[in-house]
Amino acid sequence: MKAIIRVLIVFLLFNALIIPAKLWAQQNVQLTLNLDKADRKVSPMLFGLMTEEINHSYDGGLYAELIRNRTFQDDNQKPVFWQLTDSTSKSAITLDRNEPLNKYLKVSLKFEANKDGTLPGLENLGYWGFPIRAATLYKGSFYAKSIKGGGALRIGLRAKDGKHYYAKTTVHSIGTDWQKYTFELKTAQDITRTAEAVFVITPSQPDTYWFNLVSVFPPTYNNRPNGNRPDIMQLLLEMKPTFLRLPGGNYLEGGNFANRFAWKHTIGPLENRKGHKGTWGYRASDGMGLLEYLEWCEDLHIEPVLAVFAGYTLGGDHLEGDLLTPFIKEALEEIEYVTGDIHTKWGAVRAKNGHPKPFPLHYVEIGNEDFFDRSGSYKQRFAQFYTAIKAKYPALQIISTFGKQFDIAGGTAEIEDEHYYRNAEQMEADATHYDNYDRNGTKVFVGEWATREGSPTTNFNAALGDAAWMTGMERNADIVVMSCYAPLFVNVNPGGMQWESDLIGYNTLNSYGSPSYYAQKMFNTYLGNRVVPIEAKGVPLKAQTLSKKDSIAGKTPNQIPAVFYVATKDTASGAVFLKLVNTIGKSQKVSIQLEGKAKINNTAKTVVLKANSPLDTNSIDDPLNIVPVEKEIKGIKKNFTYTMPPYSIQVVQIQTR
Numbered sequence: 001m002k003a004i005i006r007v008l009i010v011f012l013l014f015n016a017l018i019i020p021a022k023l024w025a026q027q028n029v030q031l032t033l034n035l036d037k038a039d040r041k042v043s044p045m046l047f048g049l050m051t052e053e054i055n056h057s058y059d060g061g062l063y064a065e066l067i068r069n070r071t072f073q074d075d076n077q078k079p080v081f082w083q084l085t086d087s088t089s090k091s092a093i094t095l096d097r098n099e100p101l102n103k104y105l106k107v108s109l110k111f112e113a114n115k116d117g118t119l120p121g122l123e124n125l126g127y128w129g130f131p132i133r134a135a136t137l138y139k140g141s142f143y144a145k146s147i148k149g150g151g152a153l154r155i156g157l158r159a160k161d162g163k164h165y166y167a168k169t170t171v172h173s174i175g176t177d178w179q180k181y182t183f184e185l186k187t188a189q190d191i192t193r194t195a196e197a198v199f200v201i202t203p204s205q206p207d208t209y210w211f212n213l214v215s216v217f218p219p220t221y222n223n224r225p226n227g228n229r230p231d232i233m234q235l236l237l238e239m240k241p242t243f244l245r246l247p248g249g250n251y252l253e254g255g256n257f258a259n260r261f262a263w264k265h266t267i268g269p270l271e272n273r274k275g276h277k278g279t280w281g282y283r284a285s286d287g288m289g290l291l292e293y294l295e296w297c298e299d300l301h302i303e304p305v306l307a308v309f310a311g312y313t314l315g316g317d318h319l320e321g322d323l324l325t326p327f328i329k330e331a332l333e334e335i336e337y338v339t340g341d342i343h344t345k346w347g348a349v350r351a352k353n354g355h356p357k358p359f360p361l362h363y364v365e366i367g368n369e370d371f372f373d374r375s376g377s378y379k380q381r382f383a384q385f386y387t388a389i390k391a392k393y394p395a396l397q398i399i400s401t402f403g404k405q406f407d408i409a410g411g412t413a414e415i416e417d418e419h420y421y422r423n424a425e426q427m428e429a430d431a432t433h434y435d436n437y438d439r440n441g442t443k444v445f446v447g448e449w450a451t452r453e454g455s456p457t458t459n460f461n462a463a464l465g466d467a468a469w470m471t472g473m474e475r476n477a478d479i480v481v482m483s484c485y486a487p488l489f490v491n492v493n494p495g496g497m498q499w500e501s502d503l504i505g506y507n508t509l510n511s512y513g514s515p516s517y518y519a520q521k522m523f524n525t526y527l528g529n530r531v532v533p534i535e536a537k538g539v540p541l542k543a544q545t546l547s548k549k550d551s552i553a554g555k556t557p558n559q560i561p562a563v564f565y566v567a568t569k570d571t572a573s574g575a576v577f578l579k580l581v582n583t584i585g586k587s588q589k590v591s592i593q594l595e596g597k598a599k600i601n602n603t604a605k606t607v608v609l610k611a612n613s614p615l616d617t618n619s620i621d622d623p624l625n626i627v628p629v630e631k632e633i634k635g636i637k638k639n640f641t642y643t644m645p646p647y648s649i650q651v652v653q654i655q656t657r
């Protein structure tokens with residue numbers, strides 16, 4: 001037995017150390033780019049964004065609302081995230097279902113500020129505190145009433161330790177009937193940024209008060225009311241995406257029918273949005289509703305890829321036949337809400353909600369991940385939705401979430417959504433995935449993909465896997481018409497994450513991009529409209545790590561490429577973007593030959609993202625540890641040599657004339 005184990009250890013060491021070392025020690029990688037044969041078109045929507053309410057993407061994330069549990073529905077028993085400023089006081093806060101604000105917001109907060117003559121305040125803990133910044137205007141509102149009426153409420157953003165206020169104001173004369181009160185809070189010039197703060201409402205006289213829809217917003221991107229966090233929007237803008245897939249993901253489906261993304265409940269005044277359970281373990285306020293998603297697209301100058309609920313929930317329930325009719329109608333109305341002019345029924349509703357101009361829409365996806373529907377009902381459900389949508393909107397491209405090219409009376413799915421979540425080596429091993437796809441077959445939307453290494457956001461090894469995978473999508477960007485990474489966001493505060501290895505992280509005050517974020521930013525930014533064919537020689541290989549089971553079984557590891565490459569050309573400017581990925585810890589020389597009639601400028605631009613170790617990463621405390629560095633290099637001609645640093649992702653931008 002001992003002898004077998006010894007042999008096994010020697011074998012594993014050989015695979016882990018000796019094979020890779022031998023494979024790395026060899027001549028230059030040789031890449032020949034045929035610039036005159038750049039015929040394959042690059043889809044103009046190749047790289048986009050995917051979103052859903054997960055990891056506190058909206059509530060406690062992009063959606064800038066600061067009050068947590070603003071309608072008191074996050075918990076059935078108690079007003080979570082709310083407390084009295086004095087825990088010893090006999091005053092009380094309770095949930096009250098007998099004093100609804102309206103038919104949507106049926107639970108109010110009852111504040112009996114009179115029990116023992118003390119007058120404590122009511123405080124909200126926010127989403128892991130409040131972002132207090134100097135010279136900043138916070139706009140707020142709430143609905144309130146009291147038994148006696150006439151009293152004032154002092155409002156403020158206060159230090160968590162209770163020592164001082166960052167901003168305060170007073171709302172006078174609270175009435176005895178529900179009424180909306182608004183206020184503004186402005187911080188001073190000289191305060192230090194902090195998240196260690198709470199929002200406080202303190203009554204001026206003993207009374208019993210009720211509150212609902214308590215809201216505070218900091219400045220938002222483009223100053224949109226009910227808008228988004230500017231820092232996160234800036235990170236997204238810099239990625240130069242072309243679309244936003246919304247609203248999910250599993251969040252579209254919900255755990256059951258009642259908790260699907262029911263878009264009609266997410267539009268109009270916030271007072272009319274009851275919110276819903278969400279899919280990822282916390283309640284969604286629906287402050288980020290359908291119109292807010294669309295305005296988010298508008299602010300990024302991109303278009304939505306709209307996923308419509310298709311009669312299947314995560315819990316496995318589904319509807320067929322006539323039972324689907326209301327949901328098909330709901331989907332058609334949703335498309336009209338997005339695209340209809342103000343003379344259409346739902347276009348008029350959108351106008352009433354504040355946006356008369358229709359939004360552009362070219363792609364509609366039917367459902368999400370319906371390959372999980374073991375009943376096999378998707379083909380039929382898809383056909384019903386497809387037929388109805390095409391009848392009314394023949395120009396829309398319809399995306400199926402499962403299966404290639406269904407035969408449907410009158411047409412077929414134009415695009416199929418494929419999802420890939422893997423480790424870096426698996427991504428690298430499969431980077432040629434689309435190389436042999438039928439060029440005339442169903443187009444592909446890689447609607448969710450990610451290399452899942454690193455937490456909460458990805459590490460550099462994930463970025464290497466991502467970059468390798470992106471070379472494959474880009475090389476095949478005639479059939480891979482769209483792609484988007486998932487999940488996009490994570491709130492890195494304790495309890496903020498449900499899904500590890502995300503693209504962009506944030507806390508209450510700050511946000512940052514992972515190495516994968518920067519790799520995507522580079523791929524999106526430096527992209528031509530034609531794929532340049534590349535002939536490669538001398539690409540080094542590395543041994544793919546064996547699974548425990550396979551190493552015990554003594555299997556030989558697969559050899560996978562250690563270097564990845566792709567090039568595109570912008571036919572208008574003559575720029576050629578060569579992307580190179582070196583996944584190993586040794587620099588690699590690349591001999592590059594540019595074939596074709598064009599002349600080549602002597603100078604090129606390089607953009608390099610690299611790390612000392614694959615485990616290196618960015619974090620909320622070290623957000624810019626790994627960022628792309630731009631440089632100019634000289635000596636570029638038809639044949640030149642470029643050296644890739646160890647563990648690196650780079651673009652070499654060559655100018656042709």
Ligand code: AHR
Nearest residue numbers: 249250251368369486487
């Ligand atoms: O991205 C996280 C989840 O992964 C999505 O909600 C779902 O579509 C997929 O399974």
